[in-house]
Amino acid sequence: MRWALFLLVASTLWWAAPAVAATDDAAPGRVAFIGVPGLHWDDVTPEAAPNLWRLAGQSDLGSVSVKTLGTVACPYDGWLTVSAGLRSAFGQRCGLPPEPERRGEGAVIPGFVDILAKRDGGYTGTLGSAVQAAGECTTAVGRGAALALGDRQGHVDVYAPDPASLADWSRCRVLAVDVDELIRPYLGVDGKLSREPEAITPEERLKAVRAADAEVGAALAKLPAGTQVVLAGNGDHGSVPHLRVAMWKHDGARGAILGTSSTRREDIVILTDITTTVLTAAGIPVPPTVIGIAWAPGHVAGLDAGVAELREADLKATTVRSATGVFFTVFATITVFFYAIAYFVLSRRKRPGAIGPVALGLAAVPVSTYLVNLVPWVQGTYPIIPLVCAVVAIDLAIVGLAVGGPWRRDPLGPPAVVATFTGLVLVADLLTGTNLQFNSLMGYTAVVGGRYYGLANIPFALLATGVLMTTAMAADRLVRRGRRRAAVWVVTGLGVAAMLLAGWPGVGSDFGGVIAFVPGIAVTALLVAGRKVSILKLGAFCVLGGVAVSIIAVLDHLRPPASQTHLGRFVAQVIDGTFWPMIMRKLGAMLNTMLSPNLMPIVIAGLAFLVFAILRPEKISAGVVPRAFARTPMLRAGLIGALVSGVIGMLVNDSGTAVLSMAVATAVPLVLYAGIRSEPAVTGTGDGAPGERVVAGKI
Template sequence: MRRALGALAVMMLGLLMAPAAARADSPARADSPARAGSPTRADSPARVALIGVPGLHWHDVNATDTPNLWRLAGQSALGSLSVRAVGRVTCPYDGWLTVSAGVRASVGSRCGFPPALERRDAGAVIPDFNWLWTVRDVEDAGALGEAVHAAGQCTSAVGPGAVLALADRSGRVDRYAPSPDKVTDWSACRVLAVDVDDLIRPYIQADRVADVPEKLSPAQRKAALKAADAKAGAVLSLLPADTSVAVAGLSDHGSEPHLRVAMWRAPGAQGRLLGAASTHRDDMVILPDVTATMLTAAGVAVPPTVIGVPWAPSSAASLQDGTTSLRRADVAGQTIRSIGGLFFTALAVLQVAFYAVAFLLLRRRRGLESVRVAALALASVPVSTYLINLTPWDAAEAPAPALVAGVLVCAGTLTVLALTLPALWSRLRGRPRAAGVLGPSSVVAAVTAAVLLADLLTGTPLQLDSVMGYTGVVGARYYGLGNIPFALLATAVLLVATAVADRLVRVGRRPAAVALVAALGGFAMILDGWPGVGSDFGGVIAFVPGIAVTALLVAGKRVSIVKLGAFCVAGGVLVMGIAYLDHLRPPGSQTHLGRFAGQVIDGTFLPVIMRKLGAMLSTLLSPNLMPIVLAAFAFLVFALLRPGAASAGVLPVAFERAPMLRAGLIGTLVSGVVGMLVNDSGAAVLSMALALAVPLVLSAGIAALAPAPPATPAPVLRPLPTS
């Protein structure tokens, strides 16, 4: 957490020093031998062993059922392993292959065990290994074994999965044993992997993982755990004393993804949580990190194609506290994954119903205050999904109901504050009738912006395991600003900025109003795109035109299509500049922004673009997202074109009473539309921008229907009486 609090300062210093560091650490060519050696090496090469236990999660590990693993946990750093590879569920095949490649990899539709191998002297070979993975577009398979052999060391594998992880590009491992009891020399090689498949084997049926969450009964699961623990214990008792040991639950079991076990027994690791720079989390790592960890521990150069980074023990934690928090992390991720679809469906239904009811009531000018309260409540829901993470809802007996109830309570509380704080402030100023048109809406927008900005500056603890954020179980993002939070942040910042700008324009300080929009928007945009803070590529492209259009409108200028296109290009140039600076840093310190800049430089970026384009287009058919977009846009358009019939004229009145509100709304729409086109979340960006902006603008419009407070007359100087 302390690292996250200083993220801006550290990253700015790092980027300023990046060119010199890059020149010192590696030459310009990404494929040169020196470049491959630029990642961190171990100070003194040691033995390293990976014990892969596919399907193992922290709910399995305890002193009774798994005494050997529990004892090892007490000697190790402990973390959650996000095993997300390519598909929703990671099979053991995918897990071992990802360790082999150092990047997320999948074998496609097959989800069985590693292919058959042939014994060769003391070792083994997977026949046609290079061809086998090339036809499946897994070009980096064998990177781990190839790097070990290039360093002049040998590999030792126990079990077929271990062969897949340690095989070089020809499919060869130097030493092989089918099971631990067949190993004759545990010290023959510095790099060792052991396949303990007892937990996953019952779930594999005809090269598929069982399509049920739990195929085994509790008694059968306990028996499988005991067998796996006994095998792991036998390995631990035979390893040389100087061996660093990694235990990884390399895959899912059944049809539901989970966070899995990660343990790291090495000098200085005991009694700590286990994190990595890849996740920017103190207690979470990813599968490709296993590759970098093993190579670094063995003193072998990490190839530049490996996207993982070495595991890093972090904050201190007792065995009991550590395992409890890691179990809760899996519960939180499972809960978010399971209710996410239902939540967005309910949100879409509420939004569409709100616009329909608001249309009917506004036409009749009835129930306006109820519509206003409902609008504020709907707009308060998004930020409440982050605020609830300030509470331990995942420790409740029924976490899903606790989460939903907590979100509703937060939204209700914020709605009450939005309705009361502006009036209270006006009374304190001695102007009880001057609460203002934008007061309640500005409170909701300000809280939303403040929460998301504070979250960015503290390492995004609120977005992790949030229903409108992300989770390690899904594994799409682990830190930074997600696409939905970006939409909410951009909308909130622009609406808050224009609310303050409106007051400045009224007192004749239009230049200050323009500067405020540019400064506040620019600050949020930099945090959004800065590597290691927001790390949001598409968000910067969308934020820049939204800020620029809003500032121009506040300045009283016209916005043309040419100017709008130029602003979008400027956003692209800016984020590519940030990405290039990130790319200049050593590979192990880069974020996905820097890696994308490298792909642009070497011409391999097109598959990334096409994949994101495909993901964006698929969201246009989302039954949860598009109804929000269509309903909100239809309401806006009709309300503006037919104000008397559609909304009792609330929007024109609002724009008349608070002229800068129009600038904020248009800037929000620009950011939302551009964000939809340049982000893989597509319609999610625009739908969430509209879900926040339109209710707040409507609430301001209803407030504008109230008679304006009478102006306070200026004092008149009376002539002095003559004597």
């Protein structure tokens, strides 16, 4: 009843207000979009870029995540995305857009038919066509600007190759300027990006920044008074993605930090938001296929403090991204080594020693990577060092809590602490804006751009595992007391509550997570109830999960566009037929990560140890795993339910093996600890009398 009341209140609050408030300060009128691919907040200083610094002082400020379809957003793809209002990529050329062909005072993009034919380029020209449909003309300065404002035929009304060549800056209400000086030093002889960031000396970079600043200054000087300026670093260079500069100069600009409902972050916008922001600023209707939301100023920070805040955000994101691969490799190596040592020690009937506490430590690592964001680890020249040290310290603290409390005498006590702690931390994070998952080693970052809010795939696996293992261990006590029906309700009630949080728009917003969570809850509940689970039932549970998340997505779609999450926008894409590119990208991402060398060893080692410990217990683990199931039968139900959610989550989410690997990495060590601490169970039958063995349902 308490959970139902809580969810009712939470959903009412969610329905009543969007995540990021819109602004009415910017009246529709003339707008200029200035794209400076590669522009970083470190470049914007009073000494190196006085024009940009002056513009920043007159604008609201933010960071733009330039993610398109690849790891690095090519400038070409950045301009395509602004043109289409959807993440787009040409797929063959990582460099500058093509040079337009002059047609009178306008121009046409060469090869535009080829761009439209691409799977991810079919909506190119949406921005320019929307402007022309409103009876307005388009002016483009530079090749990227022409690509952004070209209509569905690739035509722009007025074109100039550079600011000095444009005579009339007031003719069209919508204007775009391409400032590509920061990209040219990284181009090879073939015109494609080939040089890495470290290949450019600081002097060369400073020279490029000054050239870009001069061109921005030339454009600003010629803009008619009252023109709104939307400036963004709409592309990357090299192999390292960054958050790029976003500025919006309008009548109400006051040094606020820019956010958007697309990211539900107060300081991060995305490329597709630029399309909507430009059209909204010009008072032009936004086409329904455009998925972005107009930028919205948030808290006022001022110039110096705002720039410092945005620089730190990029440093935090890039530090996490650069460390993630190494972190997972080390974690997988330690995990495999641990299982090998556990096999060696247990199979030889040696005293387990530290095997139990180390198992708890491994299971607590994931939640530690989220809790670390409660401390200010972004310090010094090498922030990775305090990050890793803090994760280790938090992990040790969780293990100390688990083995040091009064519950330590119960074999299920310490595992229950770790599982419950994992579930509670993730639930609390969902209810407070997912700030712990954001920029975490097992979460997501804006520079990667796969997700900006809600429950990511790895946290979903940890939430599902934590909840199912916790409820199963609680159910074990209830079953032993003869309260099997109450045990089933505990698993079902808490599981469904967590599932709703995982999928609810603006909270978890996890489409695939709901599909995978429902079967895990159902399987665990059936096994606790002493029922069998068939393949047919399992398939029905998967369908039920799909129905549940579809209902949630449709409800989200019924809200105003500015308040919708990606769930509601996906429904809109299904309606207008633009959803296939996104589906194919997610399918490709899932297949690419299915055999991840960083994650698959965790799955293989954990499941191999578990399976062989059950099939050949005397040779593999001295019977500790069967002993755990005999001593606490419902633990087996929770483990099976968690693995079911992990396997289905692996198939329906784009992170592939990552989902199953985290379910295994958390659940199996907890079972191992319970087995080490359990004494052989007294045989017998019954429905839960103290001292009797209670057998869970069979699958």
